[in-house]
Amino acid sequence: MDFSTATVLVTGANRGLGRTFAQELVKRGAKVYAGARNPASVVDEGVIPVQLDVTDDASVAAAAKELGDVSIVINNAGVLVAGEDVDSIKAEFEVNFFGLVRMTDAFAPILKANGGGTLVNVLSILSFIGRPDWRGYAASKAAGWSLTKSTRQALRGQGTHVIAVHAGFIDTDLAAGEAGPKLAPEDVVSQVLQAIQNGDDEVLADERTRSVKAALAF
Template identity: 55%
Template sequence: MELKNTVALVTGANRGLGLAFATALLEAGVKKVYAASRNPREIAMPGLHAIQLDVTNEEEILAAARECGDVNLLINNAGIAQPSLFAAADALTAIRAQFETNFFGMLAMSRAFAPVLKANDGGTLVNMLSVLSWINISAMNGYSASKAAAWSLTNGLRNELREQGTKVIGVHAAFIDTDMTKGIAMPKTSPQEVARQVLEAIASGREEVFADEITRAVKSGLSLEHAPYLSEAGR
């Protein structure tokens, strides 16, 4: 897909990786970037078209799909991460919240924008996944489950939308240097570097991005007898 002919919509574009995607797209000279946010007043960068969008709000999603009928690149970036052990007494609220945003939000956006992408020559759909789509850290089990479901959603959408010419890209990353990993002392990839790799995949038509060494090592270990998902991540 040629970036110069791109009209993009990025969810969660007010900060973190979403803002890096929006900035990188502008710098690449795309036609237009809709920067979607729960708080569009936070979108200050000149050149971005700020729109109101909570990915858990069906009405706002349908309104965005009506108002942004020229979109040929949707980046499902918005996500939340909350501590959530499966067996903890109070876990369900956090687990459900993460599924609402990370899975059902991505699903609702993809469903609403599939016809828009189709009307604009197929276009490209990018889903922000994680290395935790494949492995678990116990304290983040609810997040992992939501990102595993989002991985399955991405693979299913790729097959369903192939006929209408939509390219579906799944992006997996370990630690990215944003608010989400504040206080975690691990090597982190900059959001600008992740955005750079994703734009390269969009331009070249690659269907998956593995953004860092940890992600590439986990991915290549999935077929081993002692696959990384059989033990706690990092042990």
């Protein structure tokens, strides 16, 4: 695929992995909409800031109405609250799961109108395994994985390529408090863009994630 002919919307594009996606896609010649709750926080040259809150129906609908030329959607926005109370877990699901639902429902018709396109959902190694201190985050990512598989089946007929991205800790703010090795955001972005070009359904970005996925019983 020639990214110079693509128009891409990246959610959560003002920092971390989303920002790296936006920067790399601009380098490859794509037209890039950088979605963020506060568009003023998007400061990179070459991207187009867009006000987008994936937890807000009206915000998502307004973005879809404005961005009718999108051919690739990268659902990168995610949140880790790491609280054990119900309100904290609800906040994680609002972004990590219901955000995917809102974005899919709003932008699937646009992708169809533009030839099918690609929908990328950034998930986690915790889609496959639990973590007691992050139970809401893990559950929301597992739900996101299930949603992604259903979305792939639902949108296949309109020619939309749906990709699930799973990775361990990435060297961003979200994992700042975690010890141990972390993936470079640039490495994850490179793998995802290659998957778009290859037509792959899944990215398992590191060896641990690949091992955990391989150990699942189906």
